[in-house]
Amino acid sequence: MRILILGAGRIGTAVAHMMADAGDHRITLADRHFGHEASQLAPSIAQITADAGDPADLDRIMRDHDAVLAAGPYHLCPVIAEAAVRNSLHYFDLTEDVRSTRAVSVLAEGARTALVPQCGLAPGVVCVMAHGLAHGFDQVEAIRIRVGALPAHPTGPLGYAMTWSTAGVVNEYCNPCEAIWNGERREVLPLEGEETVILHGTTYEAFNTSGGLGMLADAFDGRIRTLDYKTLRYPGHRAIMKLLLEDLKLRDRRDLLEQVLEASVPTTDQDVVVLSVSVDGMVHGRLTRKSWTREVGARDVAGMHMSAIRLTTAAGVAAVIDMLAAGQLPQQGLVRHDHIDADTLLANRFGQHYA
Structure with missing residues (x-):
């Protein structure tokens, strides 16, 4: 799967590192600025400069991708989700913000791709x-x-x-x-x-x-x-x-x-x-x-080296993305937590970090 990760912070870079190391996903990391965490990543991870709050910029960078992970500020989640629906990408986020999730849920109605909010640690x-x-x-x-x-x-x-x-x-x-x-x-x-x-x-x-x-x-x-x-x-x-x-x-x-x-x-x-x-x-x-x-x-x-919160959050969303790519989750509309089988998640190569 061709995955676009928006946000080159501690979680975004951890997900990029995990999934690129697995070897069967193509990862692109996008942010306005790249810090120390991004400099540690493998050359196979493409890094592009973009503004996740700019719809036109989102349309530009979402081309040639299958899925997008919103790994930046929670208030940008609805903007990114709307762009994902517009460009027919699967959408994932990590937010705990209730209003953002409600906005994503509305966007999922009738969407041709899957929208999967709150798939980090808690919620997740x-x-x-x-x-x-x-x-x-x-x-x-x-x-x-x-x-x-x-x-x-x-x-x-x-x-x-x-x-x-x-x-x-x-x-x-x-x-x-x-x-x-x-x-x-x-x-x-x-x-x-x-x-x-x-x-x-x-x-x-x-x-x-x-x-x-x-x-x-x-x-x-x-x-x-x-x-x-x-x-x-x-x-x-x-x-x-x-x-x-x-x-x-x-x-x-x-x-x-x-x-x-x-x-x-x-x-x-x-x-x-x-x-x-x-x-x-x-x-x-x-x-x-x-x-x-x-x-x-x-x-x-x-x-x-990953802190515990970085590891558990990144492993949670990486496992869910992996499950969707494997056809183990619904492929369109809102994907809720009850759609995700607990045993399958824990058995996943990324979910095994919770063992």
């Missing part, structure tokens, strides 16, 4: 796993998803490091969160719903953040009592963020909050991604729970 792989676990139940009562992208060696009271987009973190901490509670679909406040979670011997705090459910709320609306997504952090993190966002009112100054976090919170490639998906429901008349948990650390992939 964890949503696929939730559907996979739910298949074995006569009646699903509750789905709980907990995800943490954390420093492997936490220091300081925040116990945090910037392992991915600062704008994405601020978005998750500030926007309303979708949930289903007592059978009713509703919006809940970010940073609320605090609970203690113990996974693999480590204690975390969990609280509401936005975007991680993807399209699960649509899929299970009217069919389930409880559905929620919460972020995992080391204890004490939430109280500090609540002080910044609410007491100091930085929720209303997101640009300033981004500047503060980027100036004071270090980045790291020594991270860990902690995943937990659990489903409760009835099986043959008995209340039953099925769970899927993973702890993925940073590692080298085909000669390139």
Whole structure:
């Protein structure tokens, strides 16, 4: 498959590296500017300068490609998806932004190609796993998803490091969160719903953040009592963020909050991604729970060192693109998480990074 990747950041370059190394996809990477990550890529990956926010530029670079991955800012996803439909390309993105996904879903109606939003980590792989676990139940009562992208060696009271987009973190901490509670679909406040979670011997705090459910709320609306997504952090993190966002009112100054976090919170490639998906429901008349948990650390992939969040996000979307190329997904219209078989995804050569 001839794949155009828009965005030469950490995720875009990781997907390009993984898929080019597999040897049976032709990869083109496009961005306005290319940094250090792009300089490490193999010569077989074409690099072209383009503006993903310019429809005319998108039409120019989409020629001679079969699929496009939007790996840049979430607000560009609808623009890129519209160009993909116009130029008959399959479309993939990584966004957790609810409005962007709704716009992509509308564009998918009647499209001659497949539009696959939210196919990274969360939303993405964890949503696929939730559907996979739910298949074995006569009646699903509750789905709980907990995800943490954390420093492997936490220091300081925040116990945090910037392992991915600062704008994405601020978005998750500030926007309303979708949930289903007592059978009713509703919006809940970010940073609320605090609970203690113990996974693999480590204690975390969990609280509401936005975007991680993807399209699960649509899929299970009217069919389930409880559905929620919460972020995992080391204890004490939430109280500090609540002080910044609410007491100091930085929720209303997101640009300033981004500047503060980027100036004071270090980045790291020594991270860990902690995943937990659990489903409760009835099986043959008995209340039953099925769970899927993973702890993925940073590692080298085909000669390139990747942080855990970079690896898990890139592996998720690479596996979905690979599955579509192999005819294992619908070839037109909106492709939802329930269209993606969990076992097939994990068995995929890219999905195996979750093993």
